[in-house]
Amino acid sequence: MNPKFTPEMVERFREAFHLDEPLYVQYLYFYRDLFSGKTISWKDNLPxxxxxxxxxxxxxxxxxxxxxxxxxxxxxxxxxxxxxxxxxxxxxxxxxxxxxxxxxxxxxxxxxxxxxxxxxxxxxxxxxxxxxxxxxxxx
Known part of the structure; x- marks a missing residue:
């Protein structure tokens, strides 16, 4: 993990990407967000x-x-x-x-x-x- 991340940032990532959920639930959230247009590229902020x-x-x-x-x-x-x-x-x-x-x-x-x-x-x-x-x- 990046040492520059604060514990608050790590917790935000866990919540945003549902990392506390089981893997199959994370997978479903991923596809839901992908096909609803919520997933944004970190590189250029485009869907x-x-x-x-x-x-x-x-x-x-x-x-x-x-x-x-x-x-x-x-x-x-x-x-x-x-x-x-x-x-x-x-x-x-x-x-x-x-x-x-x-x-x-x-x-x-x-x-x-x-x-x-x-x-x-x-x-x-x-x-x-x-x-x-x-x-x-x-x-």
Missing amino acids: VLEKIWERFLNSLWLFVVGTILTWTISFPVGIRSAIFRGGFYDRSSTFFSYLLISIPSFFFAYILIIFVVNQFHIPVIGMETFGIGGTAWST
Whole structure:
């Protein structure tokens, strides 16, 4: 615990965050406060739900694009593998599928970032254009 905290401050934190309650009750209080908008970020005093929603929209966009790319590649490969069952194409596509599935996603993402930066000299820094800020369609 921070030595600068006075006993009164510690008691206020206990009351504010229901730390004297059982863990499952604290959990329920947490979600009640989160979804009612009472939980405020200590960093910038904005409601936490707004910050989560902002990041959720970015994640949703990445999920949709990733799903479309996955389906665009996997359905034709799967159909062709089913047509030529047991052949070279089927075995090699199965091998590469297992290979790609077994690579941890965080490691594969890191390798892709390094590849894109080195091959195409594209800075990978987020959802905005480098040096320009927000675009007209994102405001």
